[in-house]
Amino acid sequence: MPEPFVAYLRVYEPLSSFEPPLREEVDAAVERGSVDPFDAGLWEQHLWLRSQLAAPPRLLPGENADGEVQGVGGVLVLAPEDVPTAPAATVGPGPLVCPLDVHGRAAAALVGFLGDADVPLRTAALPESVDKARTRAGAVVSELSGGAVHVLSSTWTVPLPWFVVVDPTERCVFTEPDRRRVCWRVAMADARRRVARAHSVSKQSIGDDGPTQILKETGRWLERFHPHSAVELDYGGLVQLMTQSDLDADTSAEDVHAIVDAMEADDAEEVATRYEQLRDFWSEFAAREHHN
Template sequence: MPEPFVAYLRVYEPLSSFEPPLREEVEAAVERGTVDPFDAGQWEQQLWLRSQLAAPPRLLPGENAKGEVQGLGGVLVLEPEDVPTAPAATVGPGTLVCPLDVRGRAAAALVGFLGDAEIPLRTAALADSAETARSRAGAVVSELAGGAVHVLSSTWTVPLPWFVVVDPTERCVFTEPGRRRVCWRVAMADARRRVARAHSVAKQSIGEDGPTKILKETGRWLERFHPHSAVELDYGGLVQLMTPADLEADTSAEDVHAIVDAMESDDAEEVAARYEQLRDFWAEFAAREQHN
């Protein structure tokens, strides 16, 4: 089974920053064994499939038939020395941890599905009634009120405002036999600074909607975490759709940063040219989503 065609924006917090009793749960998850970042998408997919194939099916992954939580779940780890930083930024100390938060993310996605899907689709997809599912998923989402999920995900494409977070020159391409991983890593302080600047420029240039709204929401999300955290933009399963030539031609991060600079200097021609380049690159992947 192929890895899900999903890209991720993740936050890794210092282990010491988690408050008890969550810290003990995170430490126990690390001791049990962390998820291989190459396998994160498939790990999440398999966790969900097991929840749906159980008898009776679970509404959300990571819980039993009664809706009770069954442990924290998987975690990813990162060391501070693997995160490029600007001179004024600090990452750590010690190991950085990203709980995958699959149950909370699934609950949020389910609330969105129940709000958007037509009644026949909701009925076919859910063993429980829609109201029961909405109530249970909403309760899980409300548990996140004091914190935030550590992972945002996007199917089939990367939201272009996410590229604002990273330094275009710091892209990492990791390879293992038969598979690749493409990601950027950045200190939280650098990520917040870039998002704040891009949001200010976009608000002045194109108003409050569209990319500006995404930048505002991304900035608010980043503020929920420890200031010495790290942020990772990971192409995840999208690399399965990319040839080596595609990766060589991919200048998405450079183009997005150039658009912000061009907006700031009122260079409409540069904005248009860079946006057209981005549209052309990602159009192929958008078309595959349509075909599926």
């Protein structure tokens, strides 16, 4: 089964920064063994499939038949020395841990689906329990109001504002046949600084909507975590769609940073040129969503 065609923006917090009782759950998950980052998408997919094949099926992955959550679930672990930092940024102490938060993320996705989908589709997906599903998923999302999920995901493409977070020169590419991955890692302080600058420039250049709104939301999300955390942008399963020539031609991070610089310099021609390069590169992958 192929890995889901999903890209991720993740936050890894120092293990010491988690407060009880979550700390005990995260400690236990780390002791059980972290999820292999190359297999994170498949791990999440299998967790969801198990929830649907259970008897009776579970509404959300990571819970039992009564809707009770079964611990923190899977975690990813990262060492501070694997995170490039600017001179003023601090990461750690280690280990850095990213709870995959599949239960909360699934609940948020279900709330969105129930709000956006047409009635026939909602009824087909949840023929006997639409109201119950809405209430339970809404309750899970409400419990997240004091914190935040550590993972944002996007199907079939990478939201272009996410590239603002990273240093274009720090891309990690793994191209072994069965171990392909593209990711960037960055200190939280550097990520917040880049997002804040891009948001300010974008707001002055194009107003409050579109990319500016995404940057605003991303900045607010980052502020909810420990300042010595790390942030990771991971192409996830999207790398399955990319050939080696695609990876060689991918200048997305460079292009996004150049767009921010060009907007600040009021260089409309450079903005248009860079945006056209991004559109040409990502349109092929976006088109596959419609084919599916």
